[in-house]
Amino acid sequence: MFPEKPMHVRIAVPDDAAAIASCLAELGYDTAEELVLERLRDFSTAANDKVFVAEDAHGRVMGVASAHRLPLFHVSGYLVRITALAVSKAAQRAGLGRLLVKAVEAWAWGAGARRIEVTSGDHRPAAHAFYQAVGYAIDERRFVKNSPVQRDEGR
Template sequence: MTTKSMTSIRIREADDGDAESISSLLMELGYELGPVEVKKRIGVYRESSDTVLVADEVGEVVGFVSFHVIPLFHASGNLGRITAMCIRSDRQRQGVGRALLAGLDGFARARGCGRIEVSSGDQRAQDAHLFYQACGYAIDSRRFQKMLH
């Protein structure tokens, strides 16, 4: 396995040209969202207080994170929510995810977020859950959902 230098990774906001790469990353997670739809969603996030950040390695996207800013009703400030995150499988465990989260921390603070939350499926207990905990995220509540058809 070749370890790449983190100095070649740049965290930046996603642009329309990243849609195909992000679509491929979503497929690694099991989500089928084509480049046209990804491009639309990048535009929606860009036009709001939300963002999609990519880890760019010399013009190649090797990871991304999407982030939503939620104004709190019951308390001052905002809540930040990671809505999706993926690192290309051959670049995992090389600091790319940590670099994305570090970039996200600054973005969140600048938008008045007092905390960041993320949901991760139970099937990801041995990888994503351990990663988030190693990055300072703690399990603090139970999530309930109702599917609307």
């Protein structure tokens, strides 16, 4: 029997849109494939936005992480925010989430980030445990005000 190809992470490409939308759907987001494709195209030339995908041993996209670099105002350097991290339920606990976080961190530290932050809803205790297990600590509070104008979330 041949040894399996190791799991790995790479930068997302437009052909990954359907698989990414599927990963996001498993996390409960009704993100249209067309919106994912649009974002991938927008981010492909942006220095401050990256989307990584994790592939299983068979080359199937099983996870996604998006990250965005923002300049800090009060000190030199940048903040990187992870805005999405989703791994297909079929691939959870296989190390793909850790690989995705490591890829974001490598990019962030190399791009001058002073810190990386991620938010996670109160209804996701397993995600909280994961983030703490990979070295993230609960810090500060986030205050949010949503737009009074209703928008289609999938577009």
